[in-house]
Amino acid sequence: MPALPARWLAAAKINLALHVTAQRPDGYHDLESLVVFADLGDAVSVSRADTLSLEVSGPFAAHAPGGPENLGWRAALALDRAAGNGGRGAAIALSKEIPAGTGFGGGSADAATVLIALNTLWDLGLSNRELAGIGAPLGADIAMCVHSRALLAGGVGDAIEAVPGMPPLSMLLVWPGRSVSTPAVFRALTERSNPPLPKLGADWLRTPAAVVDYLSGTRNDLEPVARSLEPAISDALDAIAATSGCALARMSGSGAGCFGIYPDMDQARAAAVEIGCAYPDWWVRATLAS
Ligand code: C5P
Structure with a gap:
């Protein structure tokens, strides 16, 4: 019997805070971001094949192209090239479980997960740091999605510093x-040189309440601009902020995805039910993120 393809979670990323600190000569922006990852995301599976293929399925399949257009395909080619141009093959299957282009990582998480999965399938033995270096030129968020645990990002989002011991949110x-x-x-x-993130104190991250306290002194600098471009973001933030127990409502990345933080999963799930009923067209999930 053929082996079942290995399956990997491409965890959704959430920017708890995102400060834009400068614009670079190449047009990209320096930023500082505190990032966590959801316990849900797209599913990536890989199996042995002579040539490269990439198929997309799942509820949000329409949000991502299949084949060579997919960022995951480009990640596979970059990995093969970095590991000595072997012309390696693989059958990659991507199940799009979360909407793409929403500030939750999408294509970057998929590409990062393809790198991790093919590193195993092709038995390359590269470190996560090496994989992040291979992925970074393809997309600013790929390096953080390779790490896929609580982190501070600097540079254009590709300079990663782990934040160990962060409590699940x-x-x-x-x-x-x-x-x-x-x-x-x-x-x-309009403002591209904002103050950096406040320094992390020695014990700021012991509890979720302490994380929320820290976040109250931070922002997502992209949120006001994104809200003016897409008013539905303000509707989502207002709806989240109005739910019982919500300690913080904010946009992730460049939007239009938003998040709320709650004291416990019961309240997060209750908020999901409440918003899901009031706005049946919206995508709404409760998640434990870390
Ligand atoms: O690298 P990625 O494809 O994720 O970025 C998409 C676009 O977002 C870039 O082309 C750039 O216009 C903008 N960007 C930026 N500064 C960053 C990340 C992205 O200006 N740090």
């Missing part, structure tokens, strides 16, 4: 069904 993810273009959001920024 009970969260609600909401996508109000509308998309904003990441380049358009960055282009529309």
Whole structure:
């Protein structure tokens, strides 16, 4: 019997805070971001094959191209090239479980997971740091998605510092069904040199309440611009903020996905039910993120 393909979770990323600190000569922006990962995401499976193929399925299959257009395909080629141009093959299957283009990682998480999965399938023995270096030129968020645990990101998002010991956060993810273009959001920024993230104190992250306390002194600098480009973001943030127990409501990445933080999973799940009933067209999930 043929072996079942190995299956990997491409965890959704959540920018708890995102400060844009400078614009670079190449147009990209320096940023500082505190990032965690959901316990849900797309599913990537890989199996042995003579040539490369990539198929997309799942509820949000329409959000991502199959074949060579997919960022995961480009990640596979970059990995093969970095490991000595072997012309290696693999059958990659991507199940799009979370909406793409929403600030929750999407294509970057998929590409990062393809790198991790093929590193195993092809028995390359590369470290996560090496995989992140291979992925970073393809997309600013790929390096953080290779890490896939609580982290501080600097540079254009590709300089990763682990944040060990961060407590899991009970969260609600909401996508109000509308998309904003990441380049358009960055282009529309009027203030590109904002203060950096406050320094992390020695014991700020012991409890979820302490994380929320820290976050109250932070922002997502892309949020005001994204809200003006897509008013549905404000609707989502207002709906999240109005749910019982919500300690913080904010946008992730360049939007239009938003999140809420709750004292426990019961309240996060109750908020998911409440918003899901009030806005049946929105994508709403409770998740434990870390
Ligand atoms: O690298 P990625 O494809 O994720 O970025 C999409 C676009 O977002 C870039 O082309 C750029 O316009 C903008 N961007 C930026 N600064 C960053 C990340 C992205 O200006 N740090």
